[in-house]
Amino acid sequence: MYTFFPLLALALAPASLVEGKASFLSHAHKVAVKHSGGLARDLRVAFGGVLVTQPTTSNQNVYCVSSDGVGVSVPSSGNSTSSTSTAKGNATATGTGTGTAAPSSTSVASSPWKVVQNYSGQTFFNGWSFFTTADPTNGNVQYVDQGTAQSAGLIEINSNGNAVMRVETTPQVQTNRQSVRITTEATFDGGLVVMDAVHMPTGCGTWPAFWTNGPNWPAGGEIDIVEGVNNYTNNQATIHTNPGCTLPSTSSTQLNMSGTLVASTDCSASQTGNQGCGIRSTLSNSFGSGFNGIGGGVYAMLWDITGIKVYFFPRGSIPADITAGAPQPQNWPAPMADWPSTDCNPYQFFNTHSAIFDTTLCGDWAGGVWSGTGVPGQSVSCAQETGFSTCSAFVQASGASFSEAYWEVSSVHIYQDSS
Numbered sequence: 001m002y003t004f005f006p007l008l009a010l011a012l013a014p015a016s017l018v019e020g021k022a023s024f025l026s027h028a029h030k031v032a033v034k035h036s037g038g039l040a041r042d043l044r045v046a047f048g049g050v051l052v053t054q055p056t057t058s059n060q061n062v063y064c065v066s067s068d069g070v071g072v073s074v075p076s077s078g079n080s081t082s083s084t085s086t087a088k089g090n091a092t093a094t095g096t097g098t099g100t101a102a103p104s105s106t107s108v109a110s111s112p113w114k115v116v117q118n119y120s121g122q123t124f125f126n127g128w129s130f131f132t133t134a135d136p137t138n139g140n141v142q143y144v145d146q147g148t149a150q151s152a153g154l155i156e157i158n159s160n161g162n163a164v165m166r167v168e169t170t171p172q173v174q175t176n177r178q179s180v181r182i183t184t185e186a187t188f189d190g191g192l193v194v195m196d197a198v199h200m201p202t203g204c205g206t207w208p209a210f211w212t213n214g215p216n217w218p219a220g221g222e223i224d225i226v227e228g229v230n231n232y233t234n235n236q237a238t239i240h241t242n243p244g245c246t247l248p249s250t251s252s253t254q255l256n257m258s259g260t261l262v263a264s265t266d267c268s269a270s271q272t273g274n275q276g277c278g279i280r281s282t283l284s285n286s287f288g289s290g291f292n293g294i295g296g297g298v299y300a301m302l303w304d305i306t307g308i309k310v311y312f313f314p315r316g317s318i319p320a321d322i323t324a325g326a327p328q329p330q331n332w333p334a335p336m337a338d339w340p341s342t343d344c345n346p347y348q349f350f351n352t353h354s355a356i357f358d359t360t361l362c363g364d365w366a367g368g369v370w371s372g373t374g375v376p377g378q379s380v381s382c383a384q385e386t387g388f389s390t391c392s393a394f395v396q397a398s399g400a401s402f403s404e405a406y407w408e409v410s411s412v413h414i415y416q417d418s419s
């Protein structure tokens with residue numbers, strides 16, 4: 001639907017040439033807006049990660065998931081893009097892991113944080129809309145509605161009570177593989193989002209993400225909580241905003257976080273080629289196969305007057321207050337990522353967010369770094385590993401290779417401070 005410069009050529013271009021492409025993308029975005037404001041914003045985000053001038057090392061690439069402001073401001077009831085099917089799955093899932101125990105406050109102190117949205121168990125998929133438009137990041141996927149996903153075995157509630165979201169594994173397809181992208185119908189301004197997963201998609205060609213997003217991108221802001229591609233093992237969290245939101249330092253110590261800033265301290269989309277402020281975890285079990293190998297863990301995103309923080313707790317190291325459903329963020333260790341309010345008012349640059357899961361294949365990021373190495377987990381390129389020169393060719397011919405391209409999620413809880 002849109003024509004762009006080849007992604008790899010842009011990624012490898014000298015800084016002067018990359019800067020010259022900014023006006024092109026601006027024009028392309030204006031044209032795209034005439035067709036779909038949401039898709040245009042998605043494309044700006046996806047391409048922005050490639051256009052940022054990069055250091056010479058390949059592990060500094062900054063990307064983010066697609067934004068879809070249109071899909072965020074959904075009605076409080078109904079499902080604008082999905083089937084009316086209410087079936088939530090059966091007991092023949094792929095995964096075997098379990099998440100945290102059901103919320104209980106009997107073993108820890110009371111907390112001012114109270115659950116306002118609970119997505120878990122047999123009713124996990126209640127309250128999510130299924131995105132069915134063509135993938136805005138040019139991936140080799142076709143997102144399907146809830147009824148189609150159910151009948152094709154792409155979603156279910158497994159025997160452990162966990163929600164499973166898969167990618168189609170038909171041996172060969174002519175173009176795209178079916179996949180799932182869901183958005184909460186409920187929205188929130190500030191709060192605490194806690195996601196417990198035992199498995200996330202991994203492997204060459206995959207690009208999974210869990211994030212929150214506001215309307216009128218980037219005015220409503222975007223918070224990427226979990227994101228990466230191919231065989232990456234270290235998670236990257238990123239925020240994208242209107243101009244004016246910055247980080248006060250590049251130092252992880254001064255920012256009181258365990259992660260490492262990938263590139264810019266300017267988090268605005270328009271002034272940084274859309275790359276925002278990306279922060280990469282130092283833990284090799286925070287994403288992909290490393291995450292799956294330990295039975296997953298918990299990601300928590302805290303959005304309050306102090307700023308925005310993303311925490312990761314590996315399985316076996318999850319705070320008791322989270323397990324009990326009485327979170328005490330003030331007692332948690334330093335977050336993986338921290339964007340303090342000192343130079344970015346979190347209620348000025350972020351509003352009316354919904355939470356989103358998706359798995360795309362190839363696309364602007366996973367396909368763009370198909371021949372790349374240097375990022376933790378990617379010591380060998382996917383081109384070399386698979387024997388396919390392009391990601392799309394691999395996806396079309398290698399259905400069995402996507403047996404690990406699934407989310408298995410125990411729960412998502414959205415809390416608000418009642419104090």
